[in-house]
Amino acid sequence: xxxxxxxxxxxxxxxxxxxxxxxxxxxxxxxxxxxxxxxxxxxxxxxxxxxxxxxxxxxxxxxxxxxxxxxxxxxxxxxxxxxxxxxxxxxxxxxxxxxxxxxxxxxxxxxxxxxxxxxxxxxxxxxxxxxxxxxxxxxxxxxxxxxxxxxxxxxxxxxxxxxxxxxxxxxxxxxxxxxxxxxxxxxxxxxxxxxxxxxxxxxxxxxxxxxxxxxxxxxxxxxxxxxxxxxxxxxxxxxxxxxxxxxxxxxxxxxxxxxxxxxxxxxxxxxxxxxxxxxxxxxxxxxxxxxxxxxxxxxxxxxxxxxxxxxxxxxxxxxxxxxxxxxxxxxxxxxxxxxxxxxxxxxxxxxxxxxxxxxxxxxxxxxxxxxxxxxxxxxxx
Numbered sequence: 001x002x003x004x005x006x007x008x009x010x011x012x013x014x015x016x017x018x019x020x021x022x023x024x025x026x027x028x029x030x031x032x033x034x035x036x037x038x039x040x041x042x043x044x045x046x047x048x049x050x051x052x053x054x055x056x057x058x059x060x061x062x063x064x065x066x067x068x069x070x071x072x073x074x075x076x077x078x079x080x081x082x083x084x085x086x087x088x089x090x091x092x093x094x095x096x097x098x099x100x101x102x103x104x105x106x107x108x109x110x111x112x113x114x115x116x117x118x119x120x121x122x123x124x125x126x127x128x129x130x131x132x133x134x135x136x137x138x139x140x141x142x143x144x145x146x147x148x149x150x151x152x153x154x155x156x157x158x159x160x161x162x163x164x165x166x167x168x169x170x171x172x173x174x175x176x177x178x179x180x181x182x183x184x185x186x187x188x189x190x191x192x193x194x195x196x197x198x199x200x201x202x203x204x205x206x207x208x209x210x211x212x213x214x215x216x217x218x219x220x221x222x223x224x225x226x227x228x229x230x231x232x233x234x235x236x237x238x239x240x241x242x243x244x245x246x247x248x249x250x251x252x253x254x255x256x257x258x259x260x261x262x263x264x265x266x267x268x269x270x271x272x273x274x275x276x277x278x279x280x281x282x283x284x285x286x287x288x289x290x291x292x293x294x295x296x297x298x299x300x301x302x303x304x305x306x307x308x309x310x311x312x313x314x315x316x317x318x319x320x321x322x323x324x325x326x327x328x329x330x331x332x333x334x335x336x337x338x339x340x341x342x343x344x345x346x347x348x349x350x351x352x353x354x355x356x357x358x359x360x361x362x363x364x365x366x367x368x369x370x371x372x373x374x375x376x377x378x379x380x381x
Contacts, residue, residue, distance in 0.1 A: 087147030283341035
């Protein structure tokens with residue numbers, strides 16, 4: 001069953017909370033380019049494309065919003081060039097909402113030699129070694145040039161594990177950058193700026209970060225710096241400790257997460273928005289997610305299995321192609337195999353969040369999540 005078509009785009013950015021079930025929430029964000037139903041999974045279009053997918057395919061799966069990457073787009077083809085060409089929406093033929101990250105995570109994880117100061121970070125491009133300087137103000141400027149609907153503040157995302165002193169230092173620097181990001185962003189109509197809660201897995205630092213960001217004032221709040229190798233239990237504990245410090249009338253976005261189980265558990269703890277490269281990356285490497293659980297299509301057991309992945313699926317890739325064919329394509333490193341498996345995974349993620357929205361509206365989220373997990377364990381496919 002689809003979500004009720006009661007919401008419409010609005011000239012300003014609004015968040016409406018329609019129902020809760022425990023901590024789980026459903027509602028929608030509305031803005032000029034469209035409505036985002038929550039909980040929402042945002043497919044990742046790192047370099048202005050969701051890998052292996054046509055934009056209309058992504059839309060047809062039910063995605064209300066995609067994510068673009070500031071770091072990659074500023075390096076190639078360049079934010080100013082995209083602006084001259086009409087902005088990111090026109091450039092990639094996605095007229096619906098786009099969220100752009102700040103570039104901070106990629107600077108810390110991908111860039112070459114870098115120097116961090118109070119002002120910002122100077123780094124060398126991983127593409128050609130060229131030198132760049134990214135500040136909170138420049139990050140906002142780039143995202144404005146791209147035409148992003150939801151802009152993220154620049155933050156420092158450090159590698160974990162790290163000392164408490166280092167985690168606290170990075171969190172407080174991110175807070176100062178948050179205030180500068182807000183000043184640079186101003187108050188454009190119909191667009192939003194989200195602050196990013198940092199603090200590692202230290203619950204006290206997370207609360208300090210969240211409360212300070214709320215004091216600055218943003219249209220939404222992200223939980224960053226997780227899903228970086230820590231056990232799922234630590235991630236979920238950190239989310240649960242952070243959630244009470246976030247305002248109930250603002251959207252909450254868990255950055256870079258995750259697996260289907262991560263989504264179910266984070267929704268249970270009050271998260272509204274997610275993004276992750278995992279479904280498309282896993283698909284390109286032969287792994288698919290289904291209502292029967294996770295399947296590795298490289299496995300030899302699929303070689304003569306003429307059944308589809310899921311005969312009842314609304315996704316043609318899961319319904320119309322045999323497991324044997326998908327196995328053959330992946331083992332042969334054929335592009336079509338990567339495309340079909342990415343399609344299956346993105347469809348599953350959209351169905352997962354769609355079903356969660358319905359279950360929350362009907363006040364049965366706990367039973368729903370338990371049933372989904374039980375089906376994974378039974379592996380009826």
